[in-house]
Amino acid sequence: MWYTGIHVVSAKWGSVMSAPAMGTTKTAHSDVAPKKKRGPGALATAYLVIYNVVMTAGWLVIAVGLVRAYLVRGSYHGLYFSIEKPLKFFQTGALLEILHCAVGIVPSSVVLTGFQVLSRVFLTWAVTHSVREVQSEDSVLLFVSAWTITEIIRYSFYTFSLLNHLPYLIKWARYTFFLVLYPMGVTGELLTIYAALPYVQKTGLYSVTLPNKYNFSFDYYTFLILTMVSYIPLFPQLYFHMMRQRKKVLAHVEEYKTE
Amino acid sequence: MSRTTFFEVEVLDGRTRQQLCFLDKVEPHATIGEIKSLFHKSYQQLYPARQDLKLDPKGKSLRDDDVLQNLPVGTTATIYFKDLGPQVGWTMVFLAEYLGPLFIYLLFYFRAPYIYSHQDVFTSSPYSVVTLACACHTCHYIKRLIEAIFVHRFSHGTMPLRTIVRNCVYYWAFSAWLAFYINHPLYTPPSYGDMQVNYALAIFVLCELGNFSIHVALNNLKAEGGPKCRRFPHPTKNPFTWLFFFVSCPNYTYEVGAWASFSVMTQCLPVALFTFLAFIQMTIWAKGKHKTYSREFKDYPQLRMPIIPLLL
Numbered sequence: 001m002w003y004t005g006i007h008v009v010s011a012k013w014g015s016v017m018s019a020p021a022m023g024t025t026k027t028a029h030s031d032v033a034p035k036k037k038r039g040p041g042a043l044a045t046a047y048l049v050i051y052n053v054v055m056t057a058g059w060l061v062i063a064v065g066l067v068r069a070y071l072v073r074g075s076y077h078g079l080y081f082s083i084e085k086p087l088k089f090f091q092t093g094a095l096l097e098i099l100h101c102a103v104g105i106v107p108s109s110v111v112l113t114g115f116q117v118l119s120r121v122f123l124t125w126a127v128t129h130s131v132r133e134v135q136s137e138d139s140v141l142l143f144v145s146a147w148t149i150t151e152i153i154r155y156s157f158y159t160f161s162l163l164n165h166l167p168y169l170i171k172w173a174r175y176t177f178f179l180v181l182y183p184m185g186v187t188g189e190l191l192t193i194y195a196a197l198p199y200v201q202k203t204g205l206y207s208v209t210l211p212n213k214y215n216f217s218f219d220y221y222t223f224l225i226l227t228m229v230s231y232i233p234l235f236p237q238l239y240f241h242m243m244r245q246r247k248k249v250l251a252h253v254e255e256y257k258t259e
Numbered sequence: 260m261s262r263t264t265f266f267e268v269e270v271l272d273g274r275t276r277q278q279l280c281f282l283d284k285v286e287p288h289a290t291i292g293e294i295k296s297l298f299h300k301s302y303q304q305l306y307p308a309r310q311d312l313k314l315d316p317k318g319k320s321l322r323d324d325d326v327l328q329n330l331p332v333g334t335t336a337t338i339y340f341k342d343l344g345p346q347v348g349w350t351m352v353f354l355a356e357y358l359g360p361l362f363i364y365l366l367f368y369f370r371a372p373y374i375y376s377h378q379d380v381f382t383s384s385p386y387s388v389v390t391l392a393c394a395c396h397t398c399h400y401i402k403r404l405i406e407a408i409f410v411h412r413f414s415h416g417t418m419p420l421r422t423i424v425r426n427c428v429y430y431w432a433f434s435a436w437l438a439f440y441i442n443h444p445l446y447t448p449p450s451y452g453d454m455q456v457n458y459a460l461a462i463f464v465l466c467e468l469g470n471f472s473i474h475v476a477l478n479n480l481k482a483e484g485g486p487k488c489r490r491f492p493h494p495t496k497n498p499f500t501w502l503f504f505f506v507s508c509p510n511y512t513y514e515v516g517a518w519a520s521f522s523v524m525t526q527c528l529p530v531a532l533f534t535f536l537a538f539i540q541m542t543i544w545a546k547g548k549h550k551t552y553s554r555e556f557k558d559y560p561q562l563r564m565p566i567i568p569l570l571l
Binding site: 005210211212213214215216 | 308413440441443445446447525526527529
């Protein structure tokens, strides 16, 4: 969900790499990717390129799968089932990105990346997969399509950045599409969680009640409600952060172009 | 007849580089602390504890006892200012952080209204371990309060307000959460009964005594040494301090031990979770302290580990 905010540091890193000739511009960017973190070595770069290419391909497969299923069925409903497996595979695969940060080959915060990836994985497995009844909801299509487009752009952005050949179009797309995709994804996610609530309450899914040997209880229903509430402070923060990034990144290039 | 060269000090905002204050005729042997007091005169809200002064906006902060003429500045010194935000004295900090859990736990122990169901209000648990747990928890925080007031000496005077609010929320919320389960009408006492409770209690008491001994030892170190003489702690005649042979921060070791034994004594998962998180945080602190010691003292004992003997 907040994937558009993810790797903000790598995005800056990417734009530093793609703007070597801008000697005369204000160094607002090089200030932003400071600390002299030597980028990944050659082997790590090769690995990351492969990783990002594979992920781009994976999400393209999901995109194509969605379009084909729509054309075959003739309706928007129930498209989740046609891309369920690749969605689970590639979204879960993103957990590797936490490892990349921890090991240091990607200059992002482990905590931030972890939080973002885990929230996606949570929605994929603990909500959509676990509560069968929501799988046919249209809200699922809403967030899946938002994720798909976002990820295709994001992973190709990283691929090109790593290869030092970032087309302006990709950079523009990365910092512009989120304006629509982000709210779209959030809406889909919230509606899906909301749809899952009655089933969770009825079946007591993932919940533990007292009394028990370890004196512990967990109410998944309440947990889901709290999760929904947490979007209220978090979403605007991330959204406006991306907007500020957008201003910085795209304004910078505008300057170069007007020279 | 000697003429002292007076210094001029200009204070600029670290971010905007605007001049905030210009002090002329400053004595060369004035300290940064005194400069902060002078700055405070122009800005009532910005008491010295809130001021962060640096020679380089990206560099290290100046200490209050740094003397102006010993700093690498010309006779006109440029100093950069940052507002650290509202500050609270350490004693207040600890009072807030510790009184909260103390009273909150008691609210749950006595089953105040609106926590459990209506018929359970002001009832008590039939299990002795529940009362024991309350006594342990309460004594733990009383001990901490006593230490905060009488034992600890703090190197920094204050802590930012934001940090305290965050810390308080964490401590208060967690103690409410664990107190909720221990004092719950549906609480299940430990699987191995009295044996489990008594052994765990014994270890708890030993760890609390240990933790207290270490705090006293560290405090004496500061008292004897004074600010300039830096020594690292050693085992003393008190057997509890013999843990210093094996770890750099036995106070943290004992603290983890106390909470671990409390978890076993109550057989309560939330307590174990709290212990785990506390362990992670204290390990981070211990590693930092261990590194500082190792760097500063050439003869630092090799055998010592940061927090867990021989392991971590």
